[in-house]
Amino acid sequence: MKNSKRLSQLATMVKYPYPHIWDCCCDHGFLGIELLKQQHKKVGESERQSNIHFVDIVPTIMTQLSEKLSRHFLHQPLWHVHCLDVASLPLSEYPVSERHLIIIAGVGGELTQWFVKAIVAQNPQHQLEFLLCPLRQHYQLRKTLSELDLRLVDEQLLQENKRFYEMIHVTSDQNYPEVSLVGNKMWHGSGAVGQAYLSRTLTHYQKQQGQSLAEVKAYQQVIID
Ligand SMILES: C[S@@+](CC[C@H](N)C(=O)[O-])C[C@H]1O[C@@H](n2cnc3c(N)ncnc32)[C@H](O)[C@@H]1O
Numbered sequence: 001m002k003n004s005k006r007l008s009q010l011a012t013m014v015k016y017p018y019p020h021i022w023d024c025c026c027d028h029g030f031l032g033i034e035l036l037k038q039q040h041k042k043v044g045e046s047e048r049q050s051n052i053h054f055v056d057i058v059p060t061i062m063t064q065l066s067e068k069l070s071r072h073f074l075h076q077p078l079w080h081v082h083c084l085d086v087a088s089l090p091l092s093e094y095p096v097s098e099r100h101l102i103i104i105a106g107v108g109g110e111l112t113q114w115f116v117k118a119i120v121a122q123n124p125q126h127q128l129e130f131l132l133c134p135l136r137q138h139y140q141l142r143k144t145l146s147e148l149d150l151r152l153v154d155e156q157l158l159q160e161n162k163r164f165y166e167m168i169h170v171t172s173d174q175n176y177p178e179v180s181l182v183g184n185k186m187w188h189g190s191g192a193v194g195q196a197y198l199s200r201t202l203t204h205y206q207k208q209q210g211q212s213l214a215e216v217k218a219y220q221q222v223i224i225d
Pocket residue numbers: 024025026027028055056057058061084085086087104105106107
């Protein structure tokens with residue numbers, strides 16, 4: 001089955017092999033499966049392979065996913081299925097020297113924020129990277145990322161089926177620049193999609209009658225070039 005543009009674009013944002021990649025709230029596991037396929041194509045190349053971890057809280061989903069993965073990736077051992085709450089990822093079971101890329105896509109910004117906070121708090125020694133694609137509440141999420149001192153690796157904007165998606169890749173590595181509350185790099189060259197998204201976002205905050213003054217002011221500063 002062909003993946004959505006959103007999941008395919010997220011997969012292209014995974015540039016390097018990490019020791020561990022976590023497809024959190026994976027549901028049918030489409031994103032993790034795309035990453036496994038990408039790796040499969042590279043078998044034989046000297047590049048290291050990642051362990052792909054599929055995580056969801058619903059047992060029936062994970063049983064079906066295990067069966068599917070066993071059928072299609074029997075000879076590719078680097079996948080793992082975890083039925084658990086994303087707020088308690090078992091990262092402490094791995095050496096702190098091993099980098100983790102934690103992907104959280106397709107859930108609300110508030111829940112995403114809660115997961116990121118919990119994972120960072122529980123794993124202060126680990127090198128963490130997050131690739132996030134929340135539904136809504138982007139400003140609040142970015143604020144939390146900034147408060148946690150996570151830094152920006154990359155960000156992209158995508159429109160699919162009349163919805164807009166921000167894809168935000170952040171790291172605990174302090175050599176990267178700070179996260180902007182309204183986005184920065186994602187607006188560059190975003191053209192008509194950027195204009196439409198900016199206009200929709202501003203209208204949304206302006207409708208909140210004074211409660212979101214900071215957000216309105218911040219988005220009014222955005223320049224699309
Ligand atoms: C809409 S699906 C997202 C699927 C996929 N990540 C995507 O972007 O298309 C949301 C999934 O999040 C899972 N979920 C919700 N809360 C969770 C939690 N606390 N821990 C793990 N999974 C959770 C649900 O079971 C559901 O399968």
